[in-house]
Amino acid sequence: MRDNDLHNGSFWFDSLDEPPGATPPASLPDRVDVAIIGAGYTGLWTAYYLKQQQPDLDIAVFEAMTAGFGASGRNGGWCMGLAWGIDGLLAVPRQQQAGIDLLNAMHDTVDEVGRICQAENIDCHYGKGGTLTVATLPFRVEAMRARVAHLHSLGYTDEDYTWLPEAESRHRIGSRWNFGAVYTTHCAAIHPARLVRGLARTVGGKGVRLFELTPVLDLEPGRVRTERGTVHADVVLRATEGYTESLPSQTRQVMPLYSMMVATEPLPEPVWEAIGLRRRETFGDGRRIVIYGQRTLDDRLAFGGRAGYYFGSERKPLIDPGDPMLDRVESNLREFFPALEGYAVTHRWGGLMGAPRHFRPCVSFDPDSGIGMAGGYVGEGVAASNLAGRMLSDLVLRQKTPLTRLAWVDDRARRWEPEPLRWMGAKMMQYAGDRADRAEFRNGRPSKFWDGLFSRVMG
Ligand SMILES: Cc1cc2nc3c(=O)[nH]c(=O)nc-3n(C[C@H](O)[C@H](O)[C@H](O)COP(=O)(O)OP(=O)(O)OC[C@H]3O[C@@H](n4cnc5c(N)ncnc54)[C@H](O)[C@@H]3O)c2cc1C
Structure with missing residues (x-):
């Protein structure tokens, strides 16, 4: 389990070949391009693609802790071909095409992640087994x-989304409980x-300089101020996703919401006979207070x-494994799979995701100020x-491409309400969703x- 201050508490960090x-x-440069x-x-994918397109760019990434300390090193590992907001676009006729373009781009993205991992020798246990919504x-x-039928009416087929009796x-x-499931191939564990x-x-090998243990105090056009200099x-x-409020100029842009996880001990074959997931399909059940899971490679x-x-x-940089919210997650898991009786949960952790006011991702870049951002995935940001x-x-790089025409570009949300309104809204959302699911x-x-x-x- 945890053995250093840069450990994010997750099973994933615990199971790395080298301790995090x-x-x-290193001493900071006076100037960089990006x-x-x-x-x-x-941050790392952006650096990767910038370098792919313009290898001579001088790029520095500043990280308060260590690479992957945040949500990227703690999540459920669903590399999924869907994102928040897409179903909403598909539901409105005049926005349908924008939704289809995004959905197709997300489907392709699941394969793109697999392709780059293979090309760059990143062994992240990628397995495209699809996902089941029970x-x-x-x-x-x-x-x-009806959702499957709607997707088929838009041109998708059983190869993309299918109903399993x-x-x-x-x-x-x-x-x-299992009365059927929607299955889609567009997800990898x-x-x-x-x-x-x-x-x-990988980006380090391409010349991107990564400055870990270097918290940024704030950003301005033309510079970042870090604890170690400008x-x-x-x-x-x-x-910075769920941590965006650490930058004083960015407050109320993103609500930091927690997601909690547990992992069991490795389970023997008879248990897997009962649980299934033979293709390492990820799974959930479509309830409002979302649950999600995967069968790990081990x-x-x-x-x-x-x-x-x-x-x-x-x-909170770390979640106490004794946190009562984790009791709820563990009991949900045990309720979901009776076959787990007698088997131990060995890891309990949590992390921060980021929700903008409109609950949709946004990517923006202002050429005048040179400032840009990407994020707002509301817990669905792996792909x-x-x-x-x-x-x-x-x-x-000022390139007009099919990607820069997607609906996330400049789709900025208004700021969240100040406290205590924001807290009351978040509590109400959680409470009403939970009551609806239980009822x-x-x-x-x-x-x-x-x-x-x-x-x-x-909203
Ligand atoms: C428990 C959990 C489960 C999840 N499960 C899934 C899933 O199964 N599928 C899915 O699609 N999504 C999932 N998500 C969401 C997904 O992990 C995130 O959307 C994604 O990782 C966001 O990546 P990011 O790089 O934008 O943010 P992060 O990974 O959070 O990275 C932000 C980084 O910025 C650093 N930072 C912040 N402020 C500063 C500063 N001032 N100076 C320097 N550095 C700073 C942080 O230390 C952090 O490392 C989950 C999230 C959580 C917490």
Whole structure:
């Protein structure tokens, strides 16, 4: 388990070949071409694609801790071909094409991540087994089948999204409740920390300078101020996601929300006979307070659930494994898979994701100030950060490409409300979603009241 201050508490960091460390801080340059704040997927993918396109760019990435200390080194490892906001676009006829363009780009992104990992020798346990969304209540079947039908009406086929009837679904995943499932091929399971650490190594090999243990105090046009001095840069890019409030000029842009995870001990074959997931499909069940899981390459179950928000955007670098929110995640897991009885959970951790006010990703770059950003994935950023990184690098290099026409470009959200309104809204969202999920499980029918309230708070 944890053995140094740069450990983010996750099973993923624990299972790296080398314990997470940081390169000793080198002296800072006076000037670079591009300064990137944050060494998670967003910052590192952006650096990667900038270097691919313009190898002579002098790029520095500034990271407060170590590469992957944030969400990128702690997440559920769903490299998924969907992102927040796309279903909303697909539902409105005049925005449908924008939604289709984004969805296609996200599908391609799952393959792009696999392709780059192979090309760059990043062994992140990539396995494209798709994802299962299980109907855990009979009344959810209709809505799920309607979603598949809607996607088919837009040109997608059973190769992309298909409905698995109950018997087939039960064969694929041995969850306690299972009345059928939506299956999509557009998702890969990965080991998130191996991906982010591998990316850091890869961009380092291409000449990107990574300054770990170097918190940025704030950014301005033309420079970043760090705890270790100021660095001038033509281009300054923010890739700080759930930690964005650490920069005083960026407050209320992103709400830091927690997601919590647990991992079991490696499970023996008879348990896997009961649970299934033979292709390492990732899985969830479409409830409002989202749950998600994957079968790891070493045969554990890694399972998580979205959790909460702390007053004043408090950002805990580490989550105490005894946190009660983790009890809830563990009991959800055990409820979901009765076959786990008698098997231990060995790891419990959590991390920060970032939610902008409109709950959609945004990529933007202002050529006049030289300042840009990418993020706002609301807990679905493993693949989305790769697409965002490609988009941001095209914008920085002033290239007009199909990616720079996607709907995320400059789709800025208004700022979050000040406290205590923000805290009250977040609590209400969590409470209403939780009440709706529980009432539906208890009564076996839709919870109109709590669902209505949840939808209103979500806007
Ligand atoms: C528990 C959990 C489970 C998740 N599961 C999934 C999943 O299965 N699939 C999925 O698609 N998404 C998932 N997500 C979301 C996904 O992990 C994120 O969207 C993605 O990793 C965001 O990457 P990022 O690089 O933008 O941010 P981060 O990975 O958070 O990186 C930001 C980095 O910036 C650094 N930083 C912040 N402020 C400063 C500063 N002032 N100076 C210097 N450095 C700074 C931080 O230390 C951090 O390393 C999950 C998130 C969590 C927390």
